[in-house]
Amino acid sequence: MADIKVGLFGLGVVGEGIVKVISNARNANAEIRRICVKNPHKARKVNLDKAIITDNRHEIFDDPEINLIVEVINDPDAAYEIVSEALRRGLAVVSGSKTMIARHLPELIELQNKYGGSLLYDASSCGSIPVIRNLEEYYDNDLLLEVKGILNGSSNFILSRVFDHNEDYDKALQTAIDLGFAEADPSFDIEGFDSLYKLIIITVHALGVYVKPEDIFVYGISHISDFDINYAREKRVKIKLVAQVVKISDSHFTMFVMPEFVPKSRYIYSVDDEYNGVVIRGECYDRQFMFGKGAGSLPTASSILSDIVAHHHGYRYGYKKMAYHDTPVYTTDILLRVYVRYSRTPVIDLLPFHSVQVRYNSETTNYVIGEIKLSDLIACKEVLMQPDLFIINITRFFNDN
């Protein structure tokens, strides 16, 4: 008899992976007792006893044998309902829903404290790379200065096709969709929101501070043009969609998601295809680099399994850094050096550059390289959303990885 009796919500790509991984992990001592799905009559790709499938969540919540809820459904609102109800019942939950967690984390922490349940979600950030738990436990001290990485496999796959396979952006996007590395509506990935939500979760465990999604600058790769790609190629750098949280002083930190020119000397330069890579920088240990498959059915499922087993051994996130007496304060009052390419939008008039280093004008395309405050980028989001414009971070402000 298994010790861990799982009630599973969701039987999509990740849910099916969990079914496979749990049956492979002979010593994990876990079994799936019941699976709640939207449509119990849908054909499934995995072998399982159909009798355990239900569309009634109470068959999981009210089953006294089930001692762990695993939630891997796509809809963040439904995920929130299920996870918050489970926590209010004092249950233990493992979740992979990054959007839901990033939006509701303070409340989810409160629910754990109030009702004694627990919530683990290592799979929600970077799939199989154990970022959250390492930040919470191993880098459990205030020596941490920066976490920076490629957190989204789809957009990285597309940019890899462009830079390593010389495909143009539209063809690369289509390849990603055809191979299943991007959704039919890829905007969540390529506009940077997937990276943003992961970054929010990472920041809670890196610095002990929760920042709301709407307060963070996020800018994706959908406006990239051949001009930008050629510019990067000429400079022998790649354009990557980078998420970062950085301490800029003892008292302050900043965070954002945007495309960045990445030279060959950086670790994340060689994070290609659908892979994720995270650089953790600290005062004493310098840089550590973790690299692996950030998404996909089995990698994500194996991370879920890791959380399942950790829960079984009594593990819960301590959120210890949130209790530090001097948690750093989030600021957008920093200067970034950026490249802004445009055709019609009067960028120089509309964006309040602090200084301008380069102006390039031609018949069809212009760009400017200058310094601008992150807070001004947030304020000018509407300008930046103009389809003829693309912005790329070339700031290295004080860091160098």
Added chain:
Amino acid sequence: MADIKVGLFGLGVVGEGIVKVISNARNANAEIRRICVKNPHKARKVNLDKAIITDNRHEIFDDPEINLIVEVINDPDAAYEIVSEALRRGLAVVSGSKTMIARHLPELIELQNKYGGSLLYDASSCGSIPVIRNLEEYYDNDLLLEVKGILNGSSNFILSRVFDHNEDYDKALQTAIDLGFAEADPSFDIEGFDSLYKLIIITVHALGVYVKPEDIFVYGISHISDFDINYAREKRVKIKLVAQVVKISDSHFTMFVMPEFVPKSRYIYSVDDEYNGVVIRGECYDRQFMFGKGAGSLPTASSILSDIVAHHHGYRYGYKKMAYHDTPVYTTDILLRVYVRYSRTPVIDLLPFHSVQVRYNSETTNYVIGEIKLSDLIACKEVLMQPDLFIINITRFFNDN
């Protein structure tokens, strides 16, 4: 007042690093209360109150205020005495002494169980890279297939100078010694023993099995010649000193340390200079790569701090995989494909090759490429120690990373 009151054994490179790191980590809530050293009158490079230095270990053991022993002394016998005495007293210990731990781990586990003390030693393997704790906790299931990596910074630094800077081996070795990346007597590093001891510790946490050092094949890089280096360059591969533990079936695993031809496509190809890199491969998550500074004063000290804080939060290694009902069995009954270069030693007569694919003979240098059992390599260690001979693994048996 600090919660964690450390009694520190050893004030060498790592000990001095610990003094610095603890004073930098404002939220760690730790202080060093007493330091036991061999020579209390020696000049020290760090600022500290001389009154806390002693050469009498009982001033630490008998101080009821001290709630954690940190041991970072070089002499493995003295380290064993101190750590085992501390554990017999039921104390909590953090140690960085890989040789001592690798030699005595079963007894040290028993002492923890018997007297209720605890022992953490993440710093002992790969310095600042959190390999042990991730293997114990995150990869806490039987999906793990392989851990393979570059675990020794000194030998890797030397090989990097050879392959990336075109230095010859002797000059590279001298550079390593001059820059402090290798000891004046570098044999512990370059003959593979440092890697071996780390691999033994890793294997306990990867597969739940302890294997004695004397039962494992270890072969270093000191016999490397210009011929080997040129051969590797021509084939566009690097020679790296690689430690690996690999499951070869559901029931068996093997492990060894030896030079290996590493092609560009492998993650460890780009682990250069004094860095360490570890690839963790599993059934579902494919490959994960962890990369960072494996040694040095501050990186090692920050790993020690991580263990100090983990202990404070009640963490102890569970050695859970040792309790699996089907822990795999160590075997050396596997075929490796190797390159053996020699001048005088009659290699073909003395080594029982299972098959030979290539024979090369010239006036000065010969080599053979063939398959040979790992158990036969162990049995023929004396042959392999001939100074005119060098052996390099080119086996990829069933793995491909």
